[in-house]
Amino acid sequence: MPLLEVKNLTLSFGGLMAVNNLSFDVEENSIQSLIGPNGAGKTSAFNCLTGFYRASKGDILFQGKSIFRMKPHKITAMGMARTFQNLRLFRNMTVLENVMSGMHCRTRAGALAAVLRTPGQKAEEKEIRRVAEECLDFVGILHHKDRLARNLPYGDQRRVEWARALATKPKLLLLDEPAAGLNYDEKEQLIDLIRRIRQELEITVMLIEHDMGLVMRVSEKITVIDYGQKIAEGTAEEVKNNPRVIEAYLGKEDEDDD
Amino acid sequence: MNTEKNITTQTRLTDNIYAGLEKKPVLYGIFALLIVAVLLVPQFANNYLLEIFTNTWFYIVLCLGLNIVVGYAGLLDLGYAAFFAIGAYTTGILSSQFGMNFWLTLPFSILFSALSGVIIGGPTLRLRSDYLAIVTLGFGEIIRIAARNLSITGGASGLIGIERPYLFGIYLSKIHHFYYLFFLLVILAVIVSYRLHYSRLGRAWQYIREDEDAAEAMGINRVQIKLYAFVIGAIFGGMAGSFYAIKMTAISPETFVFTQSAMILLAVVLGGMGKIPGVILGACALVLFPEIFREIGQMRMLLFGIVLLIIMIFRPQGIWPERRN
Numbered sequence: 001m002p003l004l005e006v007k008n009l010t011l012s013f014g015g016l017m018a019v020n021n022l023s024f025d026v027e028e029n030s031i032q033s034l035i036g037p038n039g040a041g042k043t044s045a046f047n048c049l050t051g052f053y054r055a056s057k058g059d060i061l062f063q064g065k066s067i068f069r070m071k072p073h074k075i076t077a078m079g080m081a082r083t084f085q086n087l088r089l090f091r092n093m094t095v096l097e098n099v100m101s102g103m104h105c106r107t108r109a110g111a112l113a114a115v116l117r118t119p120g121q122k123a124e125e126k127e128i129r130r131v132a133e134e135c136l137d138f139v140g141i142l143h144h145k146d147r148l149a150r151n152l153p154y155g156d157q158r159r160v161e162w163a164r165a166l167a168t169k170p171k172l173l174l175l176d177e178p179a180a181g182l183n184y185d186e187k188e189q190l191i192d193l194i195r196r197i198r199q200e201l202e203i204t205v206m207l208i209e210h211d212m213g214l215v216m217r218v219s220e221k222i223t224v225i226d227y228g229q230k231i232a233e234g235t236a237e238e239v240k241n242n243p244r245v246i247e248a249y250l251g252k253e254d255e256d257d258d
Numbered sequence: 259m260n261t262e263k264n265i266t267t268q269t270r271l272t273d274n275i276y277a278g279l280e281k282k283p284v285l286y287g288i289f290a291l292l293i294v295a296v297l298l299v300p301q302f303a304n305n306y307l308l309e310i311f312t313n314t315w316f317y318i319v320l321c322l323g324l325n326i327v328v329g330y331a332g333l334l335d336l337g338y339a340a341f342f343a344i345g346a347y348t349t350g351i352l353s354s355q356f357g358m359n360f361w362l363t364l365p366f367s368i369l370f371s372a373l374s375g376v377i378i379g380g381p382t383l384r385l386r387s388d389y390l391a392i393v394t395l396g397f398g399e400i401i402r403i404a405a406r407n408l409s410i411t412g413g414a415s416g417l418i419g420i421e422r423p424y425l426f427g428i429y430l431s432k433i434h435h436f437y438y439l440f441f442l443l444v445i446l447a448v449i450v451s452y453r454l455h456y457s458r459l460g461r462a463w464q465y466i467r468e469d470e471d472a473a474e475a476m477g478i479n480r481v482q483i484k485l486y487a488f489v490i491g492a493i494f495g496g497m498a499g500s501f502y503a504i505k506m507t508a509i510s511p512e513t514f515v516f517t518q519s520a521m522i523l524l525a526v527v528l529g530g531m532g533k534i535p536g537v538i539l540g541a542c543a544l545v546l547f548p549e550i551f552r553e554i555g556q557m558r559m560l561l562f563g564i565v566l567l568i569i570m571i572f573r574p575q576g577i578w579p580e581r582r583n
Contacts, residue, residue, distance in 0.1 A: 050475065052471070052474075052475075071474075071479075072471075072474040072475055073474050073476075073477045073478055073479045073480070076474075076475060076476060076477035077477045081475075082475050084471075084472065084475070088469050088471060088472040088475075089469075089472070090464070090465055090468035090469055090472065090473075091468065091469075092468060093461075093464060093465075093468065097461060097464075100461060101461065101462075101465050101472075101473065101476040101478070102476055102477075104458065104461075104462055104465075104476055104477055104478050105476070105477025105478070106477075107458055109457065109458050109459075110459065110486075111454065111457075111459055111486060111490055113457075114453050114454055114457030114458065114459055114460070115449075115450050115453050115454065117453060121457070124458070125457075125458070128458065164476065168476060168477055
């Protein structure tokens with residue numbers, strides 16, 4: 001059974017079909033990508049998966065259970081974490097506090113426990129802190145933990161987002177354009193990190209990416225969409241030579257002749 | 259040039275304040291001094307002063323309660339006096355009409371204020387933007403008008419003869435009794451606020467205030483978390499109302515007009531939303547300013563307004579300095 005099954009997913013805004021009858025599977029413990037030209041509907045599809053958009057039709061099964069039109073916080077609690085294309089950090093909080101947010105859905109101390117500072121609550125706070133520091137260490141910015149998120153350089157802010165998503169202890173991690181705005185070195189580190197996430201943490205990774213070089217190197221399966229529809233699927237080699245993909249990215253040959 | 263210099267000296271001062279406060283001995287020293295000073299005041303002060311101080315303690319509790327809603331969770335509540343009214347009337351009705359002991363009315367006061375918080379907050383907190391402000395504004399008026407027209411609440415003249423309780427064998431009747439009692443409430447309110455702020459729930463409020471979508475993506479149920487803040491704020495208001503009822507022994511609907519809600523909100527914003535010392539400062543200013551300038555008569559409210567305006571223009575984040583990194 002695949003970890004994630006997307007079946008005939010359709011999302012329309014009025015007359016515009018942002019996602020059109022899209023189906024694909026994500027196998028457990030794999031690294032996959034969703035690519036397509038600008039405006040192809042990648043982020044819209046992503047937002048349907050994570051509950052931020054309410055899709056019009058279709059079904060989404062996560063570990064065999066339907067998460068179709070479920071609220072984002074429930075989907076996260078079920079084990080699917082995401083990052084945002086544009087950084088969405090809690091800017092005025094420290095790096096550690098940012099990452100601690102991920103543990104919210106894995107802990108349960110309420111108001112009364114907080115007021116009474118019960119032993120259970122104290123132990124839980126310690127655990128939250130421990131996991132958050134572990135995640136920061138994993139992405140390599142533990143030394144920044146007490147700085148305000150907004151004061152970090154861009155590349156490190158990206159890492160805070162990854163650490164924050166990892167802190168939700170996901171089974172599937174969805175990365176929305178993780179390489180956007182990163183320089184060459186940072187991209188190399190990102191590739192390494194994605195592989196480590198799968199190998200060491202045993203988390204399945206799915207990414208949306210513009211950077212074709214990165215996608216080709218890191219993913220085992222690539223799904224290509226255009227105008228909200230799937231136009232190709234397969235390994236990097238297969239997709240690279242697919243005429244429909246070339247057409248979607250570069251335009252038709254005879255059009256160029258005109 | 260000049261303003262630049264001002265900013266640097268100001269931030270240095272802020273840093274020093276925080277650096278000082280972060281040292282535990284310094285912090286505890288300040289607390290101990292403050293508490294001793296507060297406990298000694300009744301030895302010297304006359305009844306008029308004690309009355310003002312007691313009133314200040316009372317508003318600090320109300321402001322700390324509203325701070326959880328407005329400061330911590332970032333929700334605009336324009337009808338906070340309604341919860342204060344529900345607490346006061348619960349205690350008033352149960353003790354004057356049913357002869358119930360004051361201490362036994364407190365659980366009911368908590369129950370009813372929390373329940374009204376759920377009823378008002380439940381449906382409205384689902385909506386984004388500022389519908390909550392309008393609903394709470396209406397709610398505040400509904401409670402006041404209902405109290406004025408129901409017979410159980412004593413109509414426009416309100417309730418009188420609310421029985422005062424005993425505490426540790428002392429019949430609470432003198433002003434210094436209430437001075438100490440309300441100060442105890444302040445300490446409780448500060449501890450509860452502080453502990454909530456530095457907890458999983460407190461952080462969740464901050465996440466939502468910073469970025470609702472990102473918080474949702476982290477698995478935080480924003481409706482539930484906001485409702486927590488709203489209900490806890492309501493309970494603070496209800497408790498304050500119950501104690502208000504026994505101090506005054508009489509309550510009338512006109513205590514709970516919109517200006518009451520507005521003044522409490524003002525104190526929170528003025529002092530600095532979300533910052534406990536700031537909110538305390540705001541509450542003090544709210545009570546003390548009109549008293550200190552009593553001699554200039556009606557002009558004092560005008561002056562108060564002007565001062566507020568100036569503070570809001572030059573320090574929109576409130577009087578208390580922001581924590582820096």
